[in-house]
Amino acid sequence: MLYLMTQKGRLSRAKAKELFQIVLKQSRNPYFYESCGVPDTTEGRFEMVALHGGLLVSHLCRADMGRDGKILAQAFFDVMFKNIDWSMRERGVGDxxxxxxxxxxxxxxxxxxxxxxxSCRAGCSEVIHALMRNVYMESEMPSSATLNQFSQYVQNCAAELEKQQLADFWRGIVVYPDLSSYNTHHESPNATQAA
Structure with missing residues (x-):
């Protein structure tokens, strides 16, 4: 029994690392920093990881995901913060x-x-409030059109996660919306509407 638990723990860590790499790749997409006005700073990049990783962890912790979902969510959380810890030390943050x-x-x-x-359960306006409160707290607020599109993207992330099975996550697979359609024909993030 202990062997099986240890084996499960090793597998969860391995798959959590794969999931984290997908989250990192999605979070680093230029769309967020060039089109949505997310600050391209350590804090801004953390916010994007928190957005994508947070939605994933919340999904894995749902009742219908069972104990295995929670095990993988905890492994993802541990991998993520081990990575952040290492990154801080690499940047010279004191012990x-x-x-x-x-x-x-x-x-x-x-x-x-x-x-x-x-907020994804509540609708677009609540997602916008969450983005304003967390992502843009200390930076210039983007236009309402940008916020609306960003909010729609966040809701699409949640909808995409709904389509995926626990077995997918345990294979180290998580799918987020394709950002190519968001990257085109999009206004400057701080553009103001003409009167």
Whole structure:
């Protein structure tokens, strides 16, 4: 029994690493920083990882995903913050400061995971509020058209996750919306509407 649990733990970590790489790739897409006005900073990039990773973790923690969903969600969370810890140390953040910052980011991540999951259930305006509160808190607010499209993208992410089975995630596969359709014919993020 212990062997099976250990084997499951190893598999969950391996698959969580694969899921995290997909989340990272999606989160680094230029669309968010060039078209949506997300700050291209450490904080802005964290927000995009928190958005995509948070929706995934919330989905895995649903009751219908069962115990295996929660195991994989925890493994993803652990892999993500191990990566952030390493990244901080690579940037020269002091050993004493890293645990404190990680603790805050963990709290931020959990809050955002809940906020995006709940807002997707509530509709477009609530998603916009969540984006304004978290992503654009200390930066210039984009146009209403940009916010509406970004909100639609977030809701499409949640809808895409709904189509996927637990077995897909345990194979290290997670699918997010194709951003090529969002990247075209899109206005400047801070464009104002003509009167």
């Amino acid at each position: 004493l400061a890293v645990p404190r910052r990680i603790k805050k980011l963990m709290s931020d991540f959990k809050g955002r995971a809940f906020a995006y999951d709940e």
